[in-house]
Amino acid sequence: MMSFQWLQMRISEENDRRKKETNTLARLPSALEEVHEALQVCVQQYRDAFGEEAAELQLDPPRIKVIARQEASEGWKQNSTVEVLLVPILPGFQIDNGSGGDPWIVEVGVLPGEKLYYRDREKDQYITMEDLTKRIVDRAFFPKLPE
Numbered sequence: 001m002m003s004f005q006w007l008q009m010r011i012s013e014e015n016d017r018r019k020k021e022t023n024t025l026a027r028l029p030s031a032l033e034e035v036h037e038a039l040q041v042c043v044q045q046y047r048d049a050f051g052e053e054a055a056e057l058q059l060d061p062p063r064i065k066v067i068a069r070q071e072a073s074e075g076w077k078q079n080s081t082v083e084v085l086l087v088p089i090l091p092g093f094q095i096d097n098g099s100g101g102d103p104w105i106v107e108v109g110v111l112p113g114e115k116l117y118y119r120d121r122e123k124d125q126y127i128t129m130e131d132l133t134k135r136i137v138d139r140a141f142f143p144k145l146p147e
Contacts, residue, residue: 028092030116032093035064036059038129039133053071053076064084065082065083066084066137066141080097080143082096082097095136107119
């Protein structure tokens with residue numbers, strides 16, 4: 001039986017790709033939890049500054065919801081919401097603000113040593129957890145401030 005070197009290389013590449021994809025999909029729930037934990041810190045700091053009712057963070061996998069409220073004469077009124085949705089087909093997150101604008105797509109991957117990375121798909125650049133949380137909470141907490 002004839003064996004082609006190029007075919008063996010492609011089979012090996014595809015095998016590696018499939019393993020990487022399986023590993024990334026298995027890590028997505030922990031990536032969502034990691035983002036949730038970072039957002040908890042942000043929400044608490046916002047509450048400390050503006051009151052306990054000023055913000056809420058909900059985790060309902062596959063979704064995180066950040067809700068911002070503003071005090072009004074009739075009580076606290078919700079003024080913005082941002083949702084972080086886990087999208088396995090990316091794999092990554094789709095971040096939507098309640099105003100109906102274009103979603104922000106963030107791809108998630110796994111580096112050697114099982115460390116997660118985040119990549120802004122539109123800008124084609126890697127981002128830190130600080131960048132990720134800033135972009136999420138900016139949309140919820142500070143919609144009237146320029147980015």
